[in-house]
Amino acid sequence: MRVLVAEDHRVLARTIATGLRRQAMAVDVAAAADEAERMCLLTAYDVLILDRDLPVLSGDEVCRRLRELQDPPRILMLTAAGELTDKIYGLTTLGADDYLAKPFDFSELVARVRTLSRRAPKQPPTVLRFASITLDETRREVSVDGRPLELTPKELAVLHLLLVAGGAPVSHDELVRTVWDEHLDPRTSAVRATVSRLRGKLGDPGLILADKGEGYRLCD
Template structure:
């Protein structure tokens, strides 16, 4: 899944972002509510993790603004504000779930996964596709020509990243930063290794190859 973490405490943000990435998800993070509003509307996220106490625009106002704009991306509040009335207010504002800090990462992950299992009508871009390849991020299901393909979490995240940017070249550096949280490492071949594994599963058994190597630039998926 592609998840936006909206949290202004650096320690908490790093803990959540690193944990979600280790589970194979694509994760962005912002610390300002007003910046998060624009990003949430335009970047096609599958889930939002939102602190209530944010600079620029508080979490409640952020979710209310998203719902008013018909953005239905599932949102879970993660906050120290934990009274019964506070939880009710958060859910009534348009939040889908509410978790109080301090929290256990496993519970946060389980709640995000539960949101992803809700009917596809509430999840933006619930199905991604290229040619006869189809991906349902919420259900973590990939098929090509009607055949289901079993992917490891990192392979799934790599394919999802490419599909969401279909037709656009993704450089090695872009992939390292998005999927492995590595800014630059000339020694690692992790991208090439995972591209090769992904090709073996979604391209080699079929007549047409979807993952294209753009010489000197990077990789992309085309229809």
């Protein structure tokens, strides 16, 4: 899942981004509304966490503009304006998909982001299976032949993308775009190292094959 956090409070933005990355999400950050709009036009984000009070251009205006796109991201407004009238205005007039007032509990934010991502079209089933691998998306639990595995957030996100592909190759660039964020150097060995660790935990190196020039795929 790829998320954009549009928040001008640097400490809060960094805290949210770090926490979501620990939940196996790829997260980018924008400090201004016009920057957030530009990033949404260039990247297909699943969820946009949007502060209403942003510099240069208001979050309200960005929400209105993004709603005109053919396939906009799901928008979660995160704002200090927490009165009932503010919420109704954000959800109805502005067209936000969800509304969360500050201060907030981080576990609630994660739950709302995950719920919004499931509302998007063409979502895979809750439980993904391929060969001996099972991934329960809701519980974030992975097993191989019934044996539970402990995976890092990045390993879990890579495996999820490979399972969704169902044996089709997933390119290195797609892994970088979906699992990491815009700051990762595409030439880095991070993808290869993560796949290598994942193979070791799966216990069968042959479950993940590297197709030269095409990326990685699951093999039964």
